[in-house]
Amino acid sequence: MDRIASIEALTRKALWLSNWMIHHANHIRPNVDGVKVGGHQASSASMAAIMAALYFGVLKPEDRVAVKPHAGPVFHAIQYIFGKQSLEKLQNFRAFGGAQSYPSRTKDTDDVDISTGSVGLGVAFTAFASLIQDYVRAKPWADTSRPEGRMVALVGDAELDEGNVYECLLEGWKHGLRNTWWIIDYNRQSLDGVVREGLYDRIEAIFRAFDWNVVTIKYGALQRAAFAEPGGEKLKAWIDAAPNAIYSALMFRGGAAWRERLSDEIGDQGAVSALLARRSDAELAELMANLGGHCVPSLLEQFEAAGSDKPTVFIAYTVKGWATPLAGHKDNHAGQMTGAQIDQLRQAMNVREGHEWERLEGLADPAAIERFLAGVPFNTAETRRHTAPPVATIGPQFVGTGATSTQTAFGKILDSIAKTDSDLARRIVTTSPDVTVSTNLGTWVNRRNLYANREMVDVFQKEAIPSAQKWRFTPEGQHLELGIAEMNLFLALGAAGLSHSLFGERLLPIGTLYDPFISRGLDALNYACYQDARFLLVATPSGVSLAGEGGAHQSIASPLIGMAQDGLASFEPAFADELAVIMDWAFDYMQRSGDARPDLADWPRDVTGGSVYLRLSTRSIEQVPREVDKALTDGIIRGAYWLKPPTPECEAVIAYQGVLASEAIAAAGALGGDRRNVAVLAVTSADRLNAGWHAAQRARLHGDHAARSHIEMLLADIPYRAGLITAIDAHPATLGWLGSVLGHRTITLGVEHFGQTGTVNDLYAHFGIDAAAIEHAGRSLMGGRQ
Ligand SMILES: Cc1ncc(C[n+]2csc(CCOP(=O)(O)OP(=O)(O)O)c2C)c(N)n1
Ligand SMILES: [Mg+2]
Secondary structure, three states: OOHHHHHHHHHHHHHHHHHHHHHHHHHHOOOOOOOOOOOOHHHHHHHHHHHHHHHHHHOOOOOEEEEOHHHHHHHHHHHHHHOOOOHHHHHOOOOOOOOOOOOOOOOOOOOOOEOOOOOOHHHHHHHHHHHHHHHHHOOOOOOOOOOOOOEEEEEEHHHHHOHHHHHHHHHHHHOOOOOEEEEEEEOOEOOOOEOOOOHHHHHHHHHHHOOOEEEEEOEOHHHHHHHHOOOHHHHHHHHHHOOHHHHHHHHHHOHHHHHHHHHHHHOOOOHHHHHHHOOOHHHHHHHHHOEHHHOHHHHHHHHHHOOOOOOEEEEEEOOOOOOOOOOOOOOOOOOOOOHHHHHHHHHHOOOOOOOOOOOOOOOOOHHHHHHHHHOOHHHOOOOOOOOOOOOOOOOOOOOOOOOEOHHHHHHHHHHHHHOOOOHHHHHEEEEEEOOOOOOOOHHHHHHHOEEOOOOEOOHHHHOOOOOOOOOOEEOOOOEEEEOOOHHHHHHHHHHHOOHHHHHOOOOEEEEEEOHHHHHHHHHHHHHHHHOOOOOEEEEOOOOHHHHHHOHHHOOOOHHHHHHHOOOEEEEOOOOHHHHHHHHHHHHHHOOOOOOOOHHHOOOOHHHHOOEEEEEOOOOOEOOOOOOOOHHHHHHHHHOEEEEEOOOOOOOEEEEEEHHHHHHHHHHHHHHHOOOOOEEEEEEOOHHHHHHHHHHHHHHHHOOOOOOOOHHHHHHOOOOOOOEEEEEEOOOOHHHHOHHHHHOOOEEEEOOOOOOOOOOHHHHHHHHOOOHHHHHHHHHHHOOOOO
């Protein structure tokens, strides 16, 4: 059996198993709650041949693939054929513990390279993965003996509606993108219906504009042979002119309908009538379905001809629902075959009843296929997922005790790291969407340079024009300068944050942006976390504390995003020494992968690690001169410590997070004087405090009655009658829950409405978060006693 015949046979297997998997999940497995299970038979069928040609023919172990989310079943079927996916997981497709609905590198066990789900993101991720591959390989410390991989996206045509695809094309062009393949499943259908006519021309023009190779795989081998027959050119002209909707509708209706339509429109033209007459209805339907994207020899030919490393888009014409009764129907996106239809497909695939799950059931020569599979290049590597040893941290970098802002301190801490000759400094890569200088990365960049795939001098420096920024671009540079698109920032952080796994080289990525613009890239941030990428996100400035910048730049919700985002530990330090401690911890936390660390046990995620988000500010505040001992370090990392501890007579507690430290301290002074005890709780991470509290609650519910979280232990120091005032330059709900930990009466201060320009004092007074407002709230809780 030759290679092409083997891959064609395996295409049919992948088609069958993917459709059967979905059918089983929806119609055979008991449905206990009546909620639709779902799965996409037509979208899977559309890609079966493309994926078979890639996985069984063209891909190498070093390639990395993002599979269109709704073709997940084909991916799982192929892995099953390789022997890398269990029957049990397939039978539990979309069930608890089973194969995931959409390929997931964290939840699936069968070698998913790049998760997908939110359309467009997996596509763009491949471009950033390729940039990161180049970045890493340009470094003197990299092991370049490993072969370079291609980053491949299998793209639904409607994914091209997503703006982030174009944002990444532009960025890729700027950085000299290489080794990237996007294979578009051009079935001209989306979820709701058939796409607009003429889309092909737009797509082609766009990719050419960005200097990509464009390879169109329009006709299958059968069609090309028919075009060569007398009258064939008429048939080709008809296919080329056919509106998408007509083609789809006829695909659905089948051979007789094709004959009727073609006979009506071109059938009186002599040779072409004979061409049609030579074929049965079934053969005619097969011919018209033989678009390039379903033709294994055509696909292999084009993939194998693409020799250069220039980014290449393949536009593969396909039919949604190919080779199934769903083919071409405009409502087929979530449509599924009936029992009778799946039975018909089973028979057409030569699969015996009761043998539906067997790997090679129905194939003419299973032994030959096994031999073929054993030699498939993609299947030869033992493991395709790498690891990299952790990079040692170097301890907190304290940068003085003069009044400062956390943003300024961040720049100094990074500069202090940049000065060291350490692995940590070498493995850090910084990136920013056009806010490098305004987020204080400038000094780091001056020392460590910008990354480019070739040397470029700083023209301003060469022309002797004085500037604080020395922008030298070099392959060894450690800053990846991005355009303004925040989606790109998070995609880049996602790719860099998986470098250890994708490319076997550890990176410690740091991305900076303005805090409010996290929302602009939120889905890509969520996506990066979902893939378990590891990075440090530094968001600054934040809140109304940036005053004069006005409402459009003032973030309100970001601490709540930080709390709710899985995989992201968020902090909002007030003081430079806290920031130094948190950054040092973050570099370790980003590299954890499951080794037990019992000393940090109050948040389960501490064991596995994750990414870290720092919400910083440009507002300078007085620092607290102090020794940062172990207890203080622990408190900072756990999320809170007593800045002014309570006494047994404590009447009120002011709990603040971030830059309102100064207001909280002033209010505590005014409220307490030397007569009563007003304690101040410095919260560095509402997120970790809250997660620890939840973890302790769960532990107690599961029988560990002694479990206590950090916040419970801290608040146990204050009498029950004491009042609690929380204050934050953000939404008050961030800290509002503190009152429910032990039931203290609580007033929550914060910002709930868009701000406006003004001085810090104006805005703090306006929103009631200044020292006077905190004091006022405190008095009301202390029962009006003066
Ligand atoms: C960001 C996002 N929006 C919406 C969806 C829901 N959705 C899933 S697939 C799809 C249509 C995809 O069409 P296409 O890419 O052409 O794939 P096909 O099924 O035709 O192969 C939509 C809207 C999603 N997954 N992600
Ligand atoms: Mg489509």
